[in-house]
Amino acid sequence: MLLIPCPWCGPREEEEFRSGGEAGVTLPAQDVEAGSSLVASYLFFRSNPKGLFHERWYHAHGCRRWLSIQRSTITHEFESEPVAIGRFAPPRLPTEPAGEPLVSGR
Numbered sequence: 001m002l003l004i005p006c007p008w009c010g011p012r013e014e015e016e017f018r019s020g021g022e023a024g025v026t027l028p029a030q031d032v033e034a035g036s037s038l039v040a041s042y043l044f045f046r047s048n049p050k051g052l053f054h055e056r057w058y059h060a061h062g063c064r065r066w067l068s069i070q071r072s073t074i075t076h077e078f079e080s081e082p083v084a085i086g087r088f089a090p091p092r093l094p095t096e097p098a099g100e101p102l103v104s105g106r
């Protein structure tokens with residue numbers, strides 16, 4: 001079980017959180033066609049690295065705020081200090097890596 005360091009509440013058990021998935025996933029531009037591969041990439045494809053993974057967590061059974069943090073998918077150790085996001089998660093923080101589409105748009 002993970003012990004997730006919430007910036008507001010301190011370390012709490014994983015069961016109190018909901019995973020927000022990969023950080024840095026950005027919406028495609030609004031002029032992109034709905035059926036394009038960029039939209040499909042945004043909705044369905046995520047990286048699955050062996051190693052460092054930048055992810056978001058929502059403290060659902062606590063302060064109800066979002067945080068962003070880097071974790072090793074090998075050891076499950078957190079490799080960075082949590083970044084406090086707040087109650088509403090913006091698409092991407094400046095500290096989060098910009099997600100690259102896995103499928104190129106045409």
Ligand SMILES: [Zn+2]
Nearest residue numbers: 006009059063
């Ligand atoms: Zn919290």
